[in-house]
Amino acid sequence: MAGPVAAAALAVTLVMGSCQKREPAPSRAQVRTPAAQPADAPAVLAAVQAPGAKATVLNVWATWCEPCREEFPDLVRLGHEYSNRGVRLVLVSGDFDTEKAAVDKFLADQGVDFATYIKSGDDMKFINSLNPKWSGALPATFVYDGQGRLRDFWEGKASYEKMEERLLRVLQARGAADSTEART
């Protein structure tokens, strides 16, 4: 019966996880926003694949991109609410480097309190390094598992519910894999 019990426990854990008290986003007055750092694709992938996360959400956005700005608060909230479950949020601005002041202001306005990046280097290399299926349109969101493998990707704006659902699928796959490893 060990298998079904473990599977049931996993299901309960996931359900409880989605109901438990989550880490609230800090108020904007409390946070200190680090300036976005230039990063090419290898640097972004290094941030994504750094050990320690159970899943990583990478979002490429830009200040002038209306759908990016619209989904941004939900993205930041998702990052905060799942940070205590091992989820890392990596944000990369696709703005031109001449717009860096606007990028940093937007991040501060959104209450971002962790390191973020601004794309540098060749667009095509950057796009294809992250995902050859990415057309280059913004926003673009990528979900990686704990081993840094790309597990999900979409272009365009997403609701909080969609982001959460897609993230949970990756976390669930990891949880199930962990249960198997623990018993083999």
Added chain:
Amino acid sequence: MIRRSLSMLGLAVFALAGAGAAHAEDAAAPTALAIGSPMPSADVKMKNVDGKEFTLAELAGKKGTLVVFSCNACPWAKKWESRITTLGNGFAKKGVGVVVINSNDPGVNPEDRYDVMVTRSQKLKMKFPYVVDATSDVARAFGATRTPEAFLFDADGKLVYHGTIDDNANDPKQVKERYLEAALTSVSSGKPVATAETKSMGCGIKFRKSSS
């Protein structure tokens, strides 16, 4: 019993992992027109900035046809608009049909309105049509996702180049690869295009609700 249960769990894990992988496939970017494809939506009438209506079939050139999805509002489109105009005006003289299409819903950004298209084309001195894709269905048929995004067809009407303008939107002086110009040069002289597909970042097309 334990072995059987572990097998069941293993199956469940496999199913979850498989579902994730399949989902990632499903969530990939919309599929753009493949190289070698004929021009889609060639008979759709689109209103030009001079008030006349044209179809892509009517605008096709003897040596090829360049279709660029662009707009007024996108910063990338603004960065590249002078270069697109220079290429369009130059290769139109060489027998390439040239058209820029605005598929954006101006309800999302009023800067993408028709009257702004008119003033923009005049300011840039475009000598080719800048037309409205009033349903965004032409962009859908091409599988276009962003602005600006270029599709170049050869004299036989087959797609031979799809992608970006060059490798540096922000600074024309820093451009190293002039992808579209190279493709236009090849097509207008009847030669094969060396680099058929390129990419850059760009604004997502602000699609109107589907008309179908």
